Amino acid sequence: MRDARGLEAGPLAVVAEQANLQAITALNAAAEGAGLYVGQPVRDAHAMCAGLVTRARNAPAEAAFLTALRRWAGKFSPWVAEEPPDGLVIDLSGCAHLFGGEAALVQVVADDCTDLGLTVRLGIADTLGAAWALARYAGQGAAPARSGDAVDQEARATRSRAAKRRHWTKGGAAPQVVTAGGGARIAPPGQCHGALSPLPVAALRLEGQVTEQLGRLGLRRIGDLLGQPRAALARRFGRGLVLRLDQAMGSAPEPVSPARATAHFAARMTLPEPIGLRDDLMAAIDRILPVLCARLEAKGRGARELRLEAHRTDQAAQVVQAGLARPSHDPQRIRPLLELKLDGIDAGFGIDMLRIAAVRTEPVHARTVAGHAEAARVVRDRLAGNTALDDLIGKLGARIGLEAITRRHPASSHIPEKSAQTLAAAWSDPAPDWPAPPVPRPLLLWPPEPVTAPDGPAVPGAFRWRGRDWRLAQATGPERIAPEWWLDDPNWRSGVRDYWVVVTEQGDRLWLFYGHGGALSSGWFCQGSFA
Structure with a gap:
């Protein structure tokens, strides 16, 4: 069933393979209302919700859509950063008044997301950590760790022995968290302490193991941690807990680093008819790979890591990656590596689009030579095209991984077992000469x-x-x-x-x-x- 905008109106979940089983990676409001959750196995989800509609996850499309949302969010502030897989961080300093205030700005964001068919949760606070917590946990109380923990066992006779109360429990004004349109929570300036105190400790972006340990000790709210000695917390749970607390309260800086504009090197081909044979895939690669290499050569760059995306007719994408021992924009050196990776692509009912992207590039002139003899040797090797060793490392790396291929280099130590170091062959040059030891060393x-x-x-x-x-x-x-x-x-x-x-x-x-x-x-x- 679809609504007027063509979107799925019933329970919908995006699934992907995790640990040899199909699990939910994202779901809509209807599926969440049915009791489903992220990480749940698909078979259990179908048992709970018979009308569930599932779609295979398309990771490249999700990343591209998040990048598009980042560009859209640039109209609110120039300082926008992505928080994969589904979040954006915006620094609104000096920008909210252009939209009539923070509440009005949130309403604009909510209206735009509604037009895009998206459900949005926002939080605005003085710090990035506080805004993250309000966007995801505002209005949620701390869940009890065991049965019976939610019972309030404090009596009037024991109030004198209870922990020290905050000023708003003694008759003072309690800090307010403003609720705006779109499910956002806005903490007034300087009120991060009161806004975060009732939230669960998971809102501090802690690891699951640390959250469980805190819950077993009865520390289930952020307010329970704020009054504890920092040295004891760091000694028991590590410095990460104290750092997250300081970031949320503004004691530790956590600036927003906007994503810089990167040079994209990619080429794609849309096919009129779906293909699935290996020869057809190689024929398509031979058409688009020279286009990608020409763009790299024009910018003086060489591909170090490539990604081949095969988009199928069922909206799923098969992705394989290949690495090179040396940056190159030569199609003849890249083609064999992609051919070795075709066995990892499942064509399904057919592939209707291929895309090759240079995930990581390096300058092709990054080699630094010293001395006339070394420079002459490098020139001779380049003129003769002596890239056989680099090609061999790339082919072996396509099978077993580039990190598994190593070489030995001399080290500055007279200790026998420290006289050499192991380096990755793809990211190091052969040692020009080895220092001769005073006496022979054993093999x-x-x-x-x-x-x-x-x-x-x-x-x-x-x-x-x-x-x-x-x-x-x-x-x-x-x-x-x-x-x-x-x-x-x-x-x-x-x-x-x-x-x-x-x-x-x-x-x-x-x-x-x-x-x-x-x-x-x-x-x-x-x-x-x-x-």
């Missing part, structure tokens, strides 16, 4: 393992390690390595180490060291093996 390193041998700095002629007996054939050393005194490394509290290259009669070359005590007992250990 395999592991945490020091104890060796059973006679105590003393002299190399033992026989020792036991990993459950085997070993006999010495040759030993080279020692190489003394001292710990980094400016760092407290628990693994090096044994003090100075004397390393030996030991060749056993079995032919193994091991890296043994003798620790000279320190914070730990002295003794022999094995830390590596040469190839």
Whole structure:
């Protein structure tokens, strides 16, 4: 059933797959009135509401619609920011009087949203945290944590022992929260304390675990927290709770950061007939990918991460992403990565629109070279088109993820296990040269393992390690390595180490060291093996 504007009049819910089940991500007022809620499994929702109509979630369309709403909200203030997935934050400082006051401005917002077929909840206060709380929790009381907690057990005889009352409970004027059109709540200037006190602690944007812990302790309203010692709250629940309190009351700044205008690089193709074959998808990609790459090249940018959106005839969207090891605007380098991702697209009843967007871009000239020799090598590689390694990293990253491909780089430390660091291959260049150690280092390193041998700095002629007996054939050393005194490394509290290259009669070359005590007992250990 639809109303005069063509919108669904009955219960409607948007669903998406979460943790291998279909769950509700959004719903209209009729569905909420039927007792449904966000996060509820679809099967339970259908059991509660037989007339429920469901639609698959289209995340790209939701993000685009929120961006369009942000541009519309620019007529009220130039400082507008998005709060995904369904919120906007507006700084109205010096703007409300242009619309006849805050209540009149809220009425304009409500009328515009009604024309758009949207249900809006607004809150206006001195701080962002207070406005967020009023928009979502105004008029809601703190729910009891257990059965019977809602019973008021305070008697007249115990009032002298109760907590200190606020001034408005002693006969003073209570702060007022103005109700405006569209379901908004407007807190008068300087009245955030009184406006937020009766609201539940969840209005402070806390994590669910913290909210549950507060409820078990009987702290279910924001007013219950305002009178508590801050040090005790931070020690028990973390600094996040105190920070949210300060932000809501204005003690900690939380400015609105307007979204800056970003350069969008995208290309799309609308198909006259739905397609679903892999060859048809690649033919469409070959048509729109050069257009996207030409726009990137014109701006001197290269795509680092791309998103392929396949919009189906049932209004659902299949989205896959691909990353590159180096920013590029070459279609021949991007095409194989998108082709590898086509297996993750379910065409359903057909795809009628394809869109490729460069989610993240970088300047293609971001490389910094130093020295004539290095510059000449880079020029030769570019002229020869030596991008085979980058293409290989991109193809492997499309399968297992770019973060899983790493490379080793030298580090500024003389400690053996700290002499190299692991970096992501897609976001780092190969090391130009490695500093040569004073003596060869083993190929395999592991945490020091104890060796059973006679105590003393002299190399033992026989020792036991990993459950085997070993006999010495040759030993080279020692190489003394001292710990980094400016760092407290628990693994090096044994003090100075004397390393030996030991060749056993079995032919193994091991890296043994003798620790000279320190914070730990002295003794022999094995830390590596040469190839």
